[in-house]
Amino acid sequence: xxxxxxxxxxxxxxxxxxxxxxxxxxxxxxxxxxxxxxxxxxxxxxxxxxxxxxxxxxxxxxxxxxxxxxxxxxxxxxxxxxxxxxxxxxxxxxxxxxxxxxxxxxxxxxxxxxxxxxxxxxxxxxxxxxxxxxxxxxxxxxxxxxxxxxxxxxxxxxxxxxxxxxxxxxxxxxxxxxxxxxxxxxxxxxxxxxxxxxxxxxxxxxxxxxxxxxxxxxxxxxxxxxxxxxxxxxxxxxxxxxxxxxxxxxxxxxxxxxxxxxxxxxxxxxxxxxxxxxxxxxxxxxxxxxxxxxxxxxxxxxxxxxxxxxxxxxxxxxxxxxxxxxxxxxxxxxxxxxxxxxxxxxxxxxxxxxxxxxxxxxxxxxxxxxxxxxxxxxxxxxxxxxxxxxxxxxxxxxxxxxxxxxxxxxxxxxxxxxxxxxxxxxxxxxxxxxxxxxxxx
Numbered sequence: 001x002x003x004x005x006x007x008x009x010x011x012x013x014x015x016x017x018x019x020x021x022x023x024x025x026x027x028x029x030x031x032x033x034x035x036x037x038x039x040x041x042x043x044x045x046x047x048x049x050x051x052x053x054x055x056x057x058x059x060x061x062x063x064x065x066x067x068x069x070x071x072x073x074x075x076x077x078x079x080x081x082x083x084x085x086x087x088x089x090x091x092x093x094x095x096x097x098x099x100x101x102x103x104x105x106x107x108x109x110x111x112x113x114x115x116x117x118x119x120x121x122x123x124x125x126x127x128x129x130x131x132x133x134x135x136x137x138x139x140x141x142x143x144x145x146x147x148x149x150x151x152x153x154x155x156x157x158x159x160x161x162x163x164x165x166x167x168x169x170x171x172x173x174x175x176x177x178x179x180x181x182x183x184x185x186x187x188x189x190x191x192x193x194x195x196x197x198x199x200x201x202x203x204x205x206x207x208x209x210x211x212x213x214x215x216x217x218x219x220x221x222x223x224x225x226x227x228x229x230x231x232x233x234x235x236x237x238x239x240x241x242x243x244x245x246x247x248x249x250x251x252x253x254x255x256x257x258x259x260x261x262x263x264x265x266x267x268x269x270x271x272x273x274x275x276x277x278x279x280x281x282x283x284x285x286x287x288x289x290x291x292x293x294x295x296x297x298x299x300x301x302x303x304x305x306x307x308x309x310x311x312x313x314x315x316x317x318x319x320x321x322x323x324x325x326x327x328x329x330x331x332x333x334x335x336x337x338x339x340x341x342x343x344x345x346x347x348x349x350x351x352x353x354x355x356x357x358x359x360x361x362x363x364x365x366x367x368x369x370x371x372x373x374x375x376x377x378x379x380x381x382x383x384x385x386x387x388x389x390x391x392x393x394x395x396x397x398x399x400x401x402x403x404x405x406x407x408x409x410x411x412x413x414x415x416x417x418x419x420x421x422x423x424x425x426x427x428x429x430x431x432x433x434x435x436x437x438x439x440x441x
Contacts, residue, residue, distance in 0.1 A: 016052045023152075033139075049061065049330040061077035092311045100286060122144040135176045136174050141171060145169040147168075170197055183211070187231075192280070193279060212393070234427065236379075243256055245337065253375045264410065272342055291323045294323045324338070348432075358389055360387070361387060377406035383400050413432065
């Protein structure tokens with residue numbers, strides 16, 4: 001079907017530069033309840049888009065239908081839009097394909113497993129949660145998802161990129177009860193290879209987070225040493241990652257504007273975007289523009305080194321593409337986004353450090369991240385967690401508040417652990433931060 005799109009485009013777009021993007025995504029989703037498969041969903045999304053360029057103008061259209069008439073109508077719509085839109089200096093296509101290293105991102109073995117074995121993963125995850133702790137009285141949303149996708153990028157310069165990949169995801173919520181108290185917590189992860197998706201680890205995290213808060217109480221307002229485990233730092237990185245993107249630099253919507261080569265964080269912080277990370281969820285040989293993906297350090301030992309770009313934002317910012325163009329859907333223009341984004345591990349032994357501390361606040365979960373401001377870096381979050389003294393858990397805390405600024409948090413970091421862990425495409429070790437006010441009673 002793609003061959004027909006290319007054939008028609010070559011005939012109808014002789015006076016234009018053009019780009020064709022094709023995506024097929026097959027999804028298998030299973031949900032379990034009471035150790036039985038409760039729901040199975042199998043779906044397939046297939047479509048293509050055409051982007052046409054003439055001078056400084058571009059038009060865009062897409063379709064999910066591949067008959068000759070629909071393909072021709074899609075191309076004509078893109079041409080019509082190209083003729084009427086205002087021009088833009090930064091319209092650009094990649095003019096040649098450079099040789100890139102091959103990246104592992106397709107699990108051939110898992111795709112050939114029987115469907116029954118894959119949909120049974122949701123039951124397996126539910127069972128693991130229930131058998132981990134007697135205080136777990138219910139499991140909600142035990143879910144397993146398989147995504148198998150195929151992408152093609154073809155343009156009028158002769159560039160052709162094909163990518164096939166897999167993503168396996170599991171998520172679960174655990175309900176813990178003790179006496180009259182009840183707590184719920186969830187955990188998840190996504191991996192490119194099914195064998196790397198550790199259901200036992202996901203189950204243990206959900207159980208620990210829910211049971212640890214049983215009997216939790218309030219806390220007096222005070223400035224504390226705060227330990228953010230990987231799951232909490234990953235949520236913060238996800239929230240504030242737009243500040244590192246070139247399109248927000250151009251819009252003036254980033255706290256890092258005019259901060260290149262300036263110290264923005266503790267020397268403990270090195271922050272990396274790595275599009276070629278082995279088995280990384282966002283790893284591939286080429287980005288959505290056909291540019292080779294690469295490893296980019298955006299903060300090195302506390303110093304901000306620069307923004308992440310695709311071809312368009314790089315041209316606007318008089319910079320170079322970092323291989324961060326994203327094409328996750330044929331219905332939209334290419335955008336700029338993070339790939340595998342993470343804080344680099346260090347040699348700090350955080351467990352040893354906190355054994356010498358009288359009081360450390362360990363963050364289990366945070367509420368209200370959607371209200372955080374990625375432009376200023378300000379946040380005010382509800383938090384639940386644990387009080388740790390001399391390395392031992394003393395009690396649980398719920399209903400507290402942490403308010404501050406993302407840069408301030410990075411600057412107050414005193415230790416970065418060895419336990420780098422990824423949740424989907426974002427990762428971090430544990431991070432220890434001093435002088436954070438925990439607001440309570």
